[in-house]
Amino acid sequence: MADQMAVGLSSPERLAPVKGVRLAAVEAGIRYRDRTDLALIELAPGARAAVALTNNVFAAAPVRLCREHRGRTGRARAWLINSGNANAGTGESGVVAARASCAAVAQALGCAADEVWPFSTGVIGEALPAERVTAAIPAASARLDEDAWLPVAQAIMTTDSLPKGLSRTVTLSNGERYTITGIGKGAGMIRPDMATMLAFVATDAPLSQAAVEQILSRAIDASFHCITVDGDTSTNDACALAATGTGPVIEIGTPDYRICRDAIIEVCQHLAQSMVRDGEGASKFVTVQVENARSVDEARKVAMTVAHSPLVKTAWFASDPNWGRVLAAVGRSGLEGLRIDQVDLWIDDQSVLQGGEPSPNYVESLASEAMRREAFTVRIRLGRGAADAVIWTCDLGHEYVRINAEYRS
Structure with missing residues (x-):
């Protein structure tokens, strides 16, 4: 992490829990000692999820595997994120390491391996120490807690000077209140084209699968596609959105859909602007x-x-x-x-x-x-x-x- 001050930005004091989401951050010793570098985000069964991934041709192994898992089932029970190592430019061994990590999460949570979406950030071209990741997953699964958004935001940082996150609440037409919380990391190698950045957003509003996919697309276009620090598109860029709410689903085009869409866009814009404000060495x-x-x-x-x-x-x-x-x-x-x-x-x-x-x-x-x-x-x-x-x-x-x-x- 860089010794720098973000421009007009401070660390969030607290991020609100989202029903149906539990999180944990642990030390796996992937690259650095005495800091958390592995995060696990568990989504409740039945959660609707979508992800947008980098367009870089040299996409990292976890990006390729995430695409494969999303295409195979369309479901996500867990997001696994490591910092310190991008697992990019690592060939087939990188894919093997990512698969082993997903298998360890599946065993710990009792889900299918292709319901685990992997994400990595850090140095390109170095082998991911999969044995360290898999060894730390039992501890991560044991610490899962709905109030751990901020520790996870800290664990996924690389050159960031502070964690980035925002929570919002919305009140829908039935009077029910729902939470939206998002976290992100990124300070350099940032530009649109799925502008190294990662972002994870969740809500307990009962959005339909189609609504989640459309909102994610629109939110990215209004946020992460509108930022640049240095013009470099990473091999690992990703943004994922999940909706865990149960009950009558919110479909595209309804008033409640628009309320949720606008709030999720606000969260994504805050995360995107935070990455620019925390741009490596930025003063303006x-x-x-x-x-x-x-x-x-x-x-x-x-x-x-x-x-x-x-x-x-x-x-x-x-x-x-x-x-x-x-x-x-x-x-x-x-x-x-x-x-x-x-x-x-x-x-x-x-x-x-x-x-x-x-x-x-x-x-x-x-x-x-x-x-x-x-x-x-x-x-x-x-x-x-x-x-x-x-x-x-x-x-x-x-x-x-x-x-x-x-x-x-």
Whole structure:
């Protein structure tokens, strides 16, 4: 874990239990001593679950096995997560290690091995010590507790400076109150495309399987697909959602569905923004807002080009309103027929560019003052349509280089 401070973010004091979910965190000694590094999340029988996984071609062994298990049964009784080792780039032996881990969980919980979904995060290219994982699973199963969300959030951390999580409650049309709790990890190797990040969200609302799958898709598109720290998509990225509630199910399109959907999106957005705020070495949380594009995809393309530019991000780190770097990023984003004389640019409320030319109201000292805050917005208007998009990102400084240079030491 890095010696850093997250930007405007603190550790959650407590995360609310979710009926039908029990959790545990234990020390398995996978890479580090004297810290928890293995987490087990048990879901009640009949829980509906969905997962979104990385699009990286070199997907880790647990990602491949998770896809296999999900496709075979569609059911999940447990999520097993280890930190310290990504079990990626490990060939067939990595798959064997992941299978052994799932089999040990199945034996401990009395479920089928393909009802266990495995997840890993950490160093790529090193063999997962499966014997340490399997040896720790009995202790994990013995400690399962519904009030262990925060210890699990701590156990799955790698370069994170603090655990990330949020709980929300919703009241549905029948007057019943339900809980939504989510945790996540991620500080580097973060970008959309299933932006190394992991996130786990659960609710005791009785959502149908179809509702769980659709809500997860929409929540990811509105959260994890809107963040970037360094432009790298991990081999292990994953986000899972489970609904454990019993009784009449909540179907897609109903008022109760929309209430649950909006609350789950809020939780996922908090987790996503927390990853950016905890970006390795980050000192600024930056919102890149692109307006008046021809499509949302076009707006996101421009926002991502700006957010991924090392020149732009290092200027942000220095609180330097070097708007020429932003303009250059917009210009190379690949938009066909983009007209410079229709592009406007702001840093917070400070007008920087109007119609592709320096704004007559621009005051560089005020722009620099805005950028010295821990959070500010870069707003770009393209003047070619009605579509908008927002991307959340951070600056890039000395600490990012140090953390990643020393990552395996």
